[in-house]
Amino acid sequence: MAILLLVLLLWYSGLFFQSFFLHRYAAHQVYTMSKRTEKITFFLTWLCQGPSYLSAYGYGVMHRMHHAYTDTEKDPHSPKYDHNLFAMMWKTKNIYGDINNKRIEVDQKFTKNVPQWKNFDRFASSRGSRIAWIVIYTIIFVFLVTAWWQWLFLPILFLxxxxxxxxxxxxxxxYGYVNFKTTDTSKNLFRFDFLMMGEGYHNNHHKHSSRANFGGIHWYEIDVTYMIMRFLNKLNIIKLK
Structure with a gap:
């Protein structure tokens, strides 16, 4: 039971910061926050994503490219041009690394105002940081595991x-359904996105990429991340546009 609770905690906390910070802030900038809050959010993203930490700069730039080139040969990740999901993951990893380490030239429209904290990213993305998280997770599992099958969750947490x-x-x-006809293959995975906290409303998002709320087209499309964002907005921690 303890392992399952840990997996759920890390799944949803890591997912929240990926959606809230990397996606909706770094890539689309649907809200603003102070520089101090931004740095705190960098740290919380590292804390929750652990060994799979993603840079706001690398993610933000790559995601903007995805929207600009969706389902074309220039798309950093597309089932249309990648033979299987593992090939797509490997291609995405390489493009993300090239962008993040500035090994390729990127059009300024994709980099404009994307947040970057170089020193922290260098630490959080380092091999030492990732190995340290792997060790910490493994030690926690040693103390909490009560059945052999629970070890199968460990590589999921690593990746x-x-x-x-x-x-x-x-x-x-x-897979999924569409609310809007678009020029790409984006779909909404779930009518109520219990798994991805609103990220699963992908067709909605591709149609209205500048909207903070990915759901809301139908009453059952509840975007949990957006609900949290509205609460943070009321607390003046962020300011929704």
Whole structure:
């Protein structure tokens, strides 16, 4: 039971910061926050994503490219041009690394105002940080595991952020329903997105990429991340546009 609670905690906390900070702030900037709050959010993203930490700069730039080139050969991740999800994951990893380490030239329209904290990213993305998190997770499992099958969750925690990405960028372009006709294959995975906290409303998002609320087209499309954002807005921690 303790292991399952830990997995759920890390799944949803890591997913929240991926959606709230990396996606809706770094890539789409649907709200603003102070520089101090931004740095705190960088830290919380690292704390919750652990060994699979993603840079706001690398994620933000790559995601903007995804929207600009969806389902074309220039798309960093597309089921249309990648033979399987593992090939897509590997391609995405390489493009993310090239962007984050500035090994390729990127059009300024994709980098404009994308948040970057170079020193922290260097630490949080380092091999040492990732190994330390792997060791910490493994030690926790040693103390909490009560059955052999619970060990199967450990590699999921190691690769949690890429797994979140695959669910949306692979399955969210193959399975589900659509509210809007678009020029791409984006789909809504669930009518109530219990798994991805609103990220699963992918067709809605591709139609209205500047909206903070990914759901809301039908009464059952509840975007949990957006609900939390509204609460943070009332507390003046962020300011929704």
């Amino acid at each position: 949690m952020a890429p797994i979140h990405g695959v669910i949306i960028n692979w399955f969210g372009h193959i």
